[in-house]
Amino acid sequence: MSGPDTQTEAHPGGTETETVVVLDGVTKRYGEVTALDGVSLSVRHGEFFGILGPNGAGKTTLVEIVEGMREADSGSVTVLGRSPWPRDTALLARMGVQTQASAFFARLTAAEHLRTVAALYGMDPAVARTALERVGLTAKENARIDHLSGGQRQRLAVATALLNEPEMIFLDEPTAALDPEARRELWDLLRSLRSEGRTIICTTHYLDEAEALCDRVAIIAEGRLVALDSPRNLIRSLAAPARLLLPAADLSAKEALALDGVDRATVEGDELVIETTAANRVLTALGDLVDISDVTVRTATLEDAYLKLTGTGSEHHR
Numbered sequence: 001m002s003g004p005d006t007q008t009e010a011h012p013g014g015t016e017t018e019t020v021v022v023l024d025g026v027t028k029r030y031g032e033v034t035a036l037d038g039v040s041l042s043v044r045h046g047e048f049f050g051i052l053g054p055n056g057a058g059k060t061t062l063v064e065i066v067e068g069m070r071e072a073d074s075g076s077v078t079v080l081g082r083s084p085w086p087r088d089t090a091l092l093a094r095m096g097v098q099t100q101a102s103a104f105f106a107r108l109t110a111a112e113h114l115r116t117v118a119a120l121y122g123m124d125p126a127v128a129r130t131a132l133e134r135v136g137l138t139a140k141e142n143a144r145i146d147h148l149s150g151g152q153r154q155r156l157a158v159a160t161a162l163l164n165e166p167e168m169i170f171l172d173e174p175t176a177a178l179d180p181e182a183r184r185e186l187w188d189l190l191r192s193l194r195s196e197g198r199t200i201i202c203t204t205h206y207l208d209e210a211e212a213l214c215d216r217v218a219i220i221a222e223g224r225l226v227a228l229d230s231p232r233n234l235i236r237s238l239a240a241p242a243r244l245l246l247p248a249a250d251l252s253a254k255e256a257l258a259l260d261g262v263d264r265a266t267v268e269g270d271e272l273v274i275e276t277t278a279a280n281r282v283l284t285a286l287g288d289l290v291d292i293s294d295v296t297v298r299t300a301t302l303e304d305a306y307l308k309l310t311g312t313g314s315e316h317h318r
């Protein structure tokens with residue numbers, strides 16, 4: 001369905017996808033600092049779109065311009081077919097912005113907090129109940145916010161973005177400071193929001209999160225868009241090698257290097273680390289030489305791609 005508020009984008013396969021956000025040459029300066037430097041990108045309807053980048057890269061500035069909270073110095077911005085600046089209340093009603101957990105009314109209960117936020121935005125306070133149900137917090141509706149766990153508080157933060165049943169949701173580091181179990185539970189919730197057909201724009205510092213959730217990821221460094229693709233394509237386009245790990249006692253680096261397809265072989269502690277872009281071929285060859293159950297395969301991750309693109313860190317981490 002292509003309504004009057006959306007634009008369509010032709011794809012090589014011939015299909016057309018609705019585009020809900022279009023940025024063209026967006027630049028933003030704060031005095032001497034160029035926070036965004038000619039960023040052009042588009043976000044498709046219904047996608048989970050990640051924005052990644054080192055601290056100070058310009059992510060918040062980018063999201064705030066899309067939300068209509070900041071004005072770009074130059075370039076054009078279209079959201080759901082409209083300009084977000086100057087603030088457009090009809091557009092705001094179609095967006096949900098996750099409030100930061102630190103912005104909560106800490107002494108209120110979860111339900112009171114949501115009713116207060118709803119009232120602030122002129123919504124019926126009854127929407128609080130639906131939002132609490134949606135994030136699985138009904139049992140905690142009467143619990144004070146300062147008595148909630150970190151995961152419950154983050155769910156409440158997501159609930160604030162759902163009060164107006166928005167078409168687009170903006171999330172800002174939704175799983176910051178959560179333990180692994182709480183993160184995974186929140187990921188399930190976020191996936192279910194996406195499966196309802198909502199478009200989600202999410203900043204994160206966690207590469208595993210982007211890999212697990214995002215359809216596409218924009219990587220921003222020093223105000224510029226350095227990559228935009230699916231996590232899988234980003235990993236593939238950089239041809240980051242897979243690493244095969246096995247006990248150093250099983251095979252020497254020299255023997256490994258003699259195998260077809262091995263790019264590098266180094267001993268790290270008591271492990272032999274083999275790098276290859278032909279993991280299947282090398283594994284087959286290793287099967288004749290060592291007990292294959294001793295071999296651990298680590299395929300390239302978004303983190304490999306990210307470190308290469310942003311020029312930070314070591315390429316040889318695991």
Ligand SMILES: Nc1ncnc2c1ncn2[C@@H]1O[C@H](COP(=O)(O)OP(=O)(O)OP(=O)(O)O)[C@@H](O)[C@H]1O
Pocket residue numbers: 030033034035053054055056057058059060061062
């Ligand atoms: N209101 C402001 N006034 C002046 N400089 C600002 C302002 N907001 C951001 N900046 C600067 O603009 C640049 C981009 O900041 P921004 O907050 O957009 O980055 P970010 O990628 O969101 O960073 P982080 O991951 O640390 O939140 C930084 O150099 C920052 O110091």
